[in-house]
Amino acid sequence: MNRRARRELGDFLRSRRERITPADVGLPAGPRRRTPGLRREEVAQLAFLSTEYYTRLEQARAHHPSLEVLTQLARALRLSDPERDHLHHLAGAPPLPPPGPSREVRQSLIDLLHRLPGAAAIVISATYEVIAWNALAAALMEDFSALPRRDRNLLRRAFLGPHRHGRCLYGLSDADAFTRTSAQHLRAAAARYPTDPEVTGLVQELLAGSAEFAHIWAAHDIAARPTPCKTFAHPLVGPISVNCDVLDIADRDQQLLIYTAPPGTPSEEALRLLSVVGTQRMGVPG
Template identity: 40%
Template sequence: MTMTGTRPGTDGRAGARGGRRRRTELASFLRSRRERITPADVGMPPGPRRRTPGLRREEVAQLAGVGVTWYTWLEQGRPINASPQVLDAVARTLRLDGAEREHLYRLAEVPDPAAPDDAEALPCTVQPILDGLDPMPAAVANARSDIIAWNRAYAAIFPQIPAARPCERNSLWMTFTLPPCCNPVLNFAEEAPLYVAVFRHRYSRHLDEPGWKDIVRRLKTASPEFARLWNSHDVALPEARVKAFRHPAVGDIRTQTTNLDVTAAPGSRMIVYTPLGARDRDRIARLLDDPAAAALAVHRH
């Protein structure tokens, strides 16, 4: 995959256009939610004849406990800052449901403190799908590369993941912190730059989120190689590709990866590793038949 830099000026213009589009969408969204609520819905007298359906802007501001001018500017799509507390008050006043609230925060480019963990958001129907894919290794990861569900074949190839502490159950963390003797990534020197470039592409959408900043900080501290690659600012789009892994019990295993969005858990994706040939299928089968051999990669240093 080709990694790209940014031509001077292009990213700034694209960012400004994206910001204007989000603010325009935010303005339209807030107006539509305001217009569907009547004064009676919020316990207010109907008052004289109204020229506008639903609540007035000043009424929303009053009920939310925010300034009329500030709310007017927000609904006009002006570039103003909004805190989670203020957006939460607006969301309650406009009676937004979970999806609408998430939409509001995303358009306002503010992390939602009430958003559930990825593990909590994963539907119960996903694990049976993963299990049904055996003997093809498969897992579900969030955008941050935290592994939040997996099947038996995945655990056989990557036994470090189930054995890890939750805060380290992350494929990028494993790639850059495991020593060579038990690191499953074959051709680390070739793969590592791409891993970091794809991660930075995803990171650009989560710049202010504590979890993202924390994993980058910890990786830069734990891995000089990650720090070097991170500071290069290369970016790349994810794509289906051939990935090869090394297991001490059976040798190298080559797979073709396929990423499928899990729409019920926004930002999450299912990664399916299809063995490339009969030898690769046989080696995965051997690991599944002998769990003790599959666990060889997990040991103390």
């Protein structure tokens, strides 16, 4: 790192330190402070560094902090993902890709799900695990809260669940396209996370348990978008035809799927009924 880069790094660390109050990190405020935010020794304590070394970083006197040090600083200073990446670039050590797909859903997305009362919406991870949903999605598809985490994976449900023996997952009209597309997306995810044990384990489980999945996997195809329109054969209210809009959550490698029925159609009425009935499926199998 040259002198200018070290100075930029020091200025960034100081600016992040000064925006955090002791209360933010569970420290007592103590006597009157001369500067806003945390003291250098407090950041050093939170990052498991010596005060002398952290001071050298802020004063542009330290060279090439390690990845471990940068990780500890990002955690201590409560950096956002973009700020963490910026810290790494300033230090001349571009961040490593995450080891596995993120399952953490931003609170703003969760709030959005619940502000869509007329739409069924879910968030899926890069491996097709349903990691967030609203009440209408649970009524339309199944009550995901009643399932253990492993059974919330749509790939596992489609290829290894009870739906595989002549039954379509949620009665989807495009079940064949869904299974093919989801398997192809998993291939792309496996390339992005080659060392993640959950990803590799899911692939091996599907290869061992589903000849259909193994056939799709062997083709090495990479899929595009899912079908924009589909029909759910709901066991309580009958067929529901919906539009499917997919929004990429690029920074988390997730997707938000929103199912809406055209206004004035029987499907819209069916969704409205489901919003009232909820997940009271009266023993209907998932």
